[in-house]
Amino acid sequence: MFYNTDNNVYGGYLSDSWESTGNWCTDQRAFLFKLYSAGNWKPVKFPYVIKETHFKNKTHGPWFYSLTSMYSFIKTTNKPSSNYYNLDTSSLFDGHRFDMKGETVQSVANGHNNVTDLEVNQVKEGSLDDELDSFWRDSPEWSPQTFQELKEFVANYKPFEETKITEVNILLIGPAGAGKSSFLNTINTIFKGEMSSRACTGCADISPAQKFRKFRVRDPTTKKHLCFRICDTRGVEEGVFIKSEDLGFLIDGNLSDNYTFQLDSEASTKRIGFVEEPTVKEKMHVVVFVLDGSSLDVLSAGVVSKLREIKSLVVDKSISHLVFLTKIDKLCNLVEKDVSKTFKSRDVEDAVNNAADVMALPRSQILPVKNYEKETTLNTDINILALTALRKLLVFADDFLENQYDWQQIDM
Structure with missing residues (x-):
């Protein structure tokens, strides 16, 4: 889940296991989402449509096809002087794998991926x-x-x-x-x-x-x-x-x-x-x-x-x-x-x-x-x-x- 400098909150969900097999995988339960737009609660779910959804990299955690910036936890890093991380925007929310319902990287993230924080949470099955x-x-x-x-x-x-x-x-x-x-x-x-x-x-x-x-x-x-x-x-x-x-x-x-x-x-x-x-x-x-x-x-x-x-x-x-x-x-x-x-x-x-x-x-x-x-x-x-x-x-x-x-x- 990303928190960018314009108070937008967005990310993705996978039901697949966290592995590093080095191949593309398909999770039909996967989806992308936005929660906040300019600090206002405007939740939208972008469900899976077709083909592979995520890549299980051998050197770090998996990332979504349309969220290539999620190179989760490559060792450690220090926050830059600008107080945000300037992450990649290529294919960000491009709609090739998920139904974006007419939204784009501009409407979801104001056209950039400058984030102040990135979270990876585990959803436990059970209750x-x-x-x-x-x-x-x-x-x-x-x-x-x-x-x-x-x-x-x-x-x-x-x-x-x-x-x-x-x-x-x-x-x-x-x-x-x-x-x-x-x-x-x-x-x-x-x-x-x-x-x-x-x-x-x-x-x-x-x-x-x-x-x-x-x-x-x-x-x-x-x-x-x-x-x-x-x-x-x-x-x-x-x-x-x-x-x-x-x-x-x-x-x-x-x-x-x-x-x-x-x-x-x-x-x-x-x-x-x-x-x-x-x-x-x-x-x-x-x-x-x-x-x-x-x-x-x-x-x-x-x-x-x-x-x-x-x-x-x-x-x-x-x-x-x-x-x-x-x-x-x-x-x-x-x-x-x-x-x-x-x-x-x-x-x-x-x-x-x-x-x-x-x-x-x-x-x-x-x-x-x-x-x-x-x-x-x-x-x-x-x-x-x-x-x-x-x-x-x-x-x-x-x-x-x-x-x-x-x-x-x-x-x-």
Whole structure:
């Protein structure tokens, strides 16, 4: 970790062992980071993207591909008369191995590496990844029987019958790369019985979705679509999201499938795909905020502010809503090795508490989810976690429909 003369603090993390083998190595858990910018707390995590991450030198400690100045502890040295060390800036935060999210050496370190101090800390494994003695939330039985019961519930689900609609609309909203499209692919995978990629998935801060899409999931055993549609839209990015007017129209059911967002213009009722008088069938019936559990601590203030603004709009429209906390396998080794340990993981519990604070929601409305990502075959525990979350979604959608029906009866 570097402390430079402009009060910037930045560095990198390796989960690999400290060795001097004299070769390049790859650590997919490695990341670079900045903590302070000009003395102000502005944390950003720059995750691993591709190829080698660090070099294990034979004469001194390892250094990162994009932090070649970290020649840790070559014997001893005295601080120069200038009171700082003028370290190398070549390839410093160049983005060749790590996703810099648009940042450069200029934005991270003011374009130089004149440091007053350099620290190397060891992160000891243990307490943070420990398995709790008891469940922090009631846990399902992780068995094939539970999976079949959940799958049957979803397959047999019918919307609140008094409304006479055939399917409910589930709207996914969240930062780019949080796992919105991956959740759809996970549910489709479960029912298809094979790995599916119906929706394009993105990564980091790049959202692949420029259109509003409504996806149905087909049950091959009945050859019929299930009674819900998962609605995917553009990810929330720093300074970039669909217009508030468009979001309101989207929630109210004015926007049809394949509607294209125009980020540089105001919403227009004359645009192709605009529904003038939507019915309850076209409305969004439940909203899910999808958050990456492994990067909650580095969500920018701008993105958090936008998510809360969207939540306020959802509340004003009396729509049921909750949070999916994704990528929980990246939070701790415990869940990465065994998804059934989700509700005994201290890290997942902490992330749920953090998400509840970020979104100002009860913890019961924060649901951990592990989407299919690196897997090539189906996993019963992943299925159970996803279907448990989907079941609650459908119950929440019925809550909204029941409220709508009651209000209609009062108005009659």
